[in-house]
Amino acid sequence: MKLINKKNKVYTQIFHVFTEEEWIKSNKNFNKNIATFFTGKKHEIFVNAHEEGITYFIGLGKSSLQNFEIQQVALKFSQTQKEKLHAVPTLLLADFMNEKQFEEFVKGLLMGTYNYPFEKKHPFWNAKFELHFENLSQKKLDHISRKAEALSNGQIACQEWLNKPANLKKPDIFSLYLKNLAKRHELKYTVFNRKKCEELGLGAYLSVNQGSAYDAAFTILEYKTTVKNAKTFGLVGKCILFDTGGISLKNSANLHYMKSDMGGATAVVGTLIYAAEMNLPVNIVAVLPITDNAISEKALLPSDVITAYNGKTIEVLDTDAEGRLILADGLAYLSKNYKTDFLIDLATLTGSSVRMFGDTCAAMFSNDEELKNLLIKTGDHTNQRLWNLPLWDVWKDDIQSDVADLKNLSMKPVGDCIIAAKFLEQFIENHPKWAHLDIAGVAFGNVGYAKEKAATGYGVQLLTDLIENYH
Numbered sequence: 001m002k003l004i005n006k007k008n009k010v011y012t013q014i015f016h017v018f019t020e021e022e023w024i025k026s027n028k029n030f031n032k033n034i035a036t037f038f039t040g041k042k043h044e045i046f047v048n049a050h051e052e053g054i055t056y057f058i059g060l061g062k063s064s065l066q067n068f069e070i071q072q073v074a075l076k077f078s079q080t081q082k083e084k085l086h087a088v089p090t091l092l093l094a095d096f097m098n099e100k101q102f103e104e105f106v107k108g109l110l111m112g113t114y115n116y117p118f119e120k121k122h123p124f125w126n127a128k129f130e131l132h133f134e135n136l137s138q139k140k141l142d143h144i145s146r147k148a149e150a151l152s153n154g155q156i157a158c159q160e161w162l163n164k165p166a167n168l169k170k171p172d173i174f175s176l177y178l179k180n181l182a183k184r185h186e187l188k189y190t191v192f193n194r195k196k197c198e199e200l201g202l203g204a205y206l207s208v209n210q211g212s213a214y215d216a217a218f219t220i221l222e223y224k225t226t227v228k229n230a231k232t233f234g235l236v237g238k239c240i241l242f243d244t245g246g247i248s249l250k251n252s253a254n255l256h257y258m259k260s261d262m263g264g265a266t267a268v269v270g271t272l273i274y275a276a277e278m279n280l281p282v283n284i285v286a287v288l289p290i291t292d293n294a295i296s297e298k299a300l301l302p303s304d305v306i307t308a309y310n311g312k313t314i315e316v317l318d319t320d321a322e323g324r325l326i327l328a329d330g331l332a333y334l335s336k337n338y339k340t341d342f343l344i345d346l347a348t349l350t351g352s353s354v355r356m357f358g359d360t361c362a363a364m365f366s367n368d369e370e371l372k373n374l375l376i377k378t379g380d381h382t383n384q385r386l387w388n389l390p391l392w393d394v395w396k397d398d399i400q401s402d403v404a405d406l407k408n409l410s411m412k413p414v415g416d417c418i419i420a421a422k423f424l425e426q427f428i429e430n431h432p433k434w435a436h437l438d439i440a441g442v443a444f445g446n447v448g449y450a451k452e453k454a455a456t457g458y459g460v461q462l463l464t465d466l467i468e469n470y471h
Contacts, residue, residue: 003131205218238261243261
């Protein structure tokens, strides 16, 4: 999308954006019929066809709206009007908009173009589409355009991979994508197959992978800046490409949704894309323990005792609590082999977090007050919200095992998202700034572009905003 700071003599397409307050001030200048159908309320759209072309009246609602709400309005407009919109120079009229508000509007327009399978057929991706806005300099418009495209590229990649059917994202297919992504964005790419994982002692990860027909692919992607003394973010994304539950087989009712169990990994991938395209002055080390959780004669059995990368033994009571096993090795490997300022893992981990929060926010756990507050602030700012939950040691008692150091879940029917977080804490190797984000309820759900549940893109804006503004 080209953003232009100039005005043509004639426009056949105009986006006229109003808050309710701005509309009250301005509607006397318009045809009375328009005021009958348009009031400026949030998500309200009125299409006015006239001799010169088409004007879209777009309502934002109250003037006290937050920036992310502007993005939401633009996204919905982009989704719902795509069949009517034309790839032509378009004038945006919104004199009240400041730079940040305009940026959010453009982000929404681009992210609203997503539909699975993604192709750049939407008018906003056509080279003939230009958005003309006089309120900002061309230099600022160019920067906003770059940011919006980088973010949409990251979030669309996140959504696309989460939405793919299971047979289109087998481990070898996803690994090839990551290898090519690393080459394109000059990321360091490392992958450990099953033999190498055995040599390294990644036993918790391998215990899940052992039932798979596909080789292990414990993957590390590194983005490095040339800026000296830059902060380093360690990211671990749960990457179960399909989760049958293993021998502890899931109920078949919603099993088709288990293609979404890689939401943590796709959020990390989207973040890497944004960081690379924006040349952010940070370092990122991302660990993606890639596998499926399958059933076979070699699959992990309930009651098995396994040894994790850090030497701790784990009694596996439920093979459907596999995400915390692969994350355990991901966290331990990253903590032992890399020096990071912040360590964050994301995972579609527990039904417990879904039952607790639904699709309103993710469950967050952190051992550091500063990181916790930064994440909460960033979540509120991006509308990818988080709610902090406790990591009290009393929960550790529930994962003590008679036959191993730990067991992979509690037998109590309460607080499993807290139990899972407490379990993961045993593998961060005393990292002082760690956060675990359980995104099970927010990564995949009701969206405007699909009839069924689909990828929301949750996590990309949260992480990119955090990294970009607090490095």
